[in-house]
Amino acid sequence: MVLNFAHRGSLTEAPENTLPAFQKALDHGTKAIELDVQLTKDDRLVICHNHTFSKYNREINGRIRDFTIDQVKQVDVGSVFSEEFKGVALPTLEEVLEICPLDVKLNVEIKNIPVIYPRIEEILLDCLRKYDRLDNLVISSFDHVALEKVQQLAPDVELGMLFYYRILRAWEYAKDSGLNITSIHPNNVYTDRKFVEKCKENGFNVYPYTVNSVKRYEELVDFGVDGVFSNNPAVFGG
Template sequence: MTIYFAHRGSVTEAPENTLSSFQKALTHGAKFLELDVQLTKDNELIVCHDQRLDRVAKNKKGLIKDFTLAEIKEIDVGSSFSKEYEGEPLATLSEILDICPSEVFLNIEIKNIPIVYEGIEKRVLDCVGHHRTTDQFMVSSFDHLALKRVEVLDPSVKLGLLSMDRLIEPWHYAENCGLNIYSLHPRHVFVDKEYIRESHAAGYKVYPWTVDKFDELDRLLKLDVDGVITNNPEMFGSK
């Protein structure tokens, strides 16, 4: 079975990282969601792709870490998408967990670069632990030290190794980084036959990002990829 992680919800239909966006993805039958978490000024977990608000909010700029949760909840990100969603704020991790059925698997990305959120790993695990067991979610990050801290806190949590660049034999890096890595998450353009073959031989799943076109999906499926992270769950849900 090919896994389709709905990245930020269903961002072609609703403002990203809002409850509406994730509800749209669930309506399309999404069984796998990918979301990004940041820490507010008062150490609350907010779901947002960027460490700044500038792109998603029309009338507010600045770093998430400089706003309290109450302040962020007053910020309208919906109208940046369309008037239909005017007034809708970003969702918290807890709110997303509340609307997700237990059978929906979550890929929670800790956004810890370039700003490092001290203690975010424990806060994520504590929050998720109130809603689901470790077989119902994974934690991924470009910050591999964050993954190490997650593993120290709970060795049973699945870890996803995100990479931005074209690495030399990333499966060997995963084997030798000292972590119990579950899956590799490369940029999709860097995935080829060797990448899949060697990663599978080493025991890793491969979930490339961000795959939004059918031709690229078809290329990856022919390589026997395990799944993809996509902004278009409504499109791929029909395949």
């Protein structure tokens, strides 16, 4: 089965990484959702891709890490998308888990660069355990040290290794990392048939990002990818 992740929810229909975006993805019948986690000043898991609020309000200085969850909840991240979503705030991971059915696979990406969040791995796993969400889940990151910490704390959790730039023989790097990597998540720009075949020969699923063109999606499926991350409901929809 090809598994297509709604990237930050249905971000063309609602503000990315918000409850309305995740709900719209679910309404499309998606079988998988990708989201990004960071920590607030008081160590709450908040869903956000960027490390600052500049995408939503350029007058707010500082990074997510500089604000408590109560302060984060006061920031309107919806108006910049449209008036329909005025007053929408960034959700906590708990809020997302409350609305996301267990049969929808989650890809939780730890956003650990450029900010390094001490203990985010432990806090994340505690939250997932609380909601019984360690199954049908993959934890991914560009920070491979964070993946190592997750493995030390929860050896059975699926790990996804993110790559932005091309590196020589990424599949060998993943295999030699000492991590129990389940999937490799490459930038789709350089994902070709050889890359996919080599990854799969070494036992890895391949989920390229971010694939919004149906034509490109069909090409990647022909290469043998196991799924993609996409902003396009025509790709991630059920």
